Amino acid sequence: MTPVLRTTQGVTLIGGGAVTADDAAVALARAPVVMAADGGAAKALALGLTPRAVAGDMDSLPDAARTAIPPDRLHRIAEQDSTDFEKCLTRVAAPFVIGIGFAGDRTDHLLAALNVLVRVRVPPCLLLAGADVILAAPPRLALDLAPGTRLSLFPMGRVTGASRGLRWPLDGLALDSAGRVGTSNEAAGPVVLELTGPCLVILPRAHLDAALAGLGLGGGGLGRGGLSAP
Known part of the structure; x- marks a missing residue:
């Protein structure tokens, strides 16, 4: 278009x-x-x-x-x-x-x-x-998050994959919008997601810069875990 x-x-x-x-x-x-x-x-x-x-x-x-x-x-x-x-x-x-x-x-x-x-x-x-920032997960997403940061995954179809740095790992699980979802997980530190299928990543909006950086869009200049006051 x-x-x-x-x-x-x-x-x-x-x-x-x-x-x-x-x-x-x-x-x-x-x-x-x-x-x-x-x-x-x-x-x-x-x-x-x-x-x-x-x-x-x-x-x-x-x-x-x-x-x-x-x-x-x-x-x-x-x-x-x-x-x-x-x-x-x-x-x-x-x-x-x-x-x-x-x-x-x-x-x-x-x-x-x-x-x-x-x-x-x-x-x-x-x-x-x-209170959130929401994005569609690419096949691989690396997020520089502090331990304890809320990270929710909501599948918009069938989603499989693996994770590093989550309190409750995704490895071996299948997520589905009409089945198991991945809300209210937590980061144990920096997180790497490798996902197949349509999935939303939901973070506290204070981590907008981490999300931008994870997508390769810069925006990480404020450092880990927070936005400065506008």
Whole structure:
């Protein structure tokens, strides 16, 4: 698909769900280019941010937001077979995306976003969702985590693999969304995951930089285990 936004920097993608100033500050410190999914443009403007691009079916974009954003930045994608999150993620060319505003009161919206995370792998996307950061596990993921760090694995299908550095290892286990899952595990130190199958990795959001570094995207400059205050 033809990108509506090209950049060599990380992109903060804003959805129409709940977005706090802290969410935006954490994301923008690492991904300074702003894009919005449909009605997320109103959330961006309320934070004093003008998106470089807005994409979606435009059924939830308020008139005031439409007027405030230059017309050449608005990209209506009429098809209804995908969510606005997927429409954006498949039309941005960037090293990575941090999504905010995709977790809130609508559980169905969050579930749909998680489905997209494991299906659309380019560009890599990490979601800030409440107290967590969520990403789709690549075949191999190394995370520099302090002992005791919560690490949950939620399979979105059948998942097998091996691990090093987890309190409860994965070796020899099969995870499945309708069977055994891997929530509330813990790091015993740095972790290496080698997984086959679609799986979400869920960490405390303070470990966003460790997740970025594990994906080979830099972002590890704050050191092990934490974000600085925005």
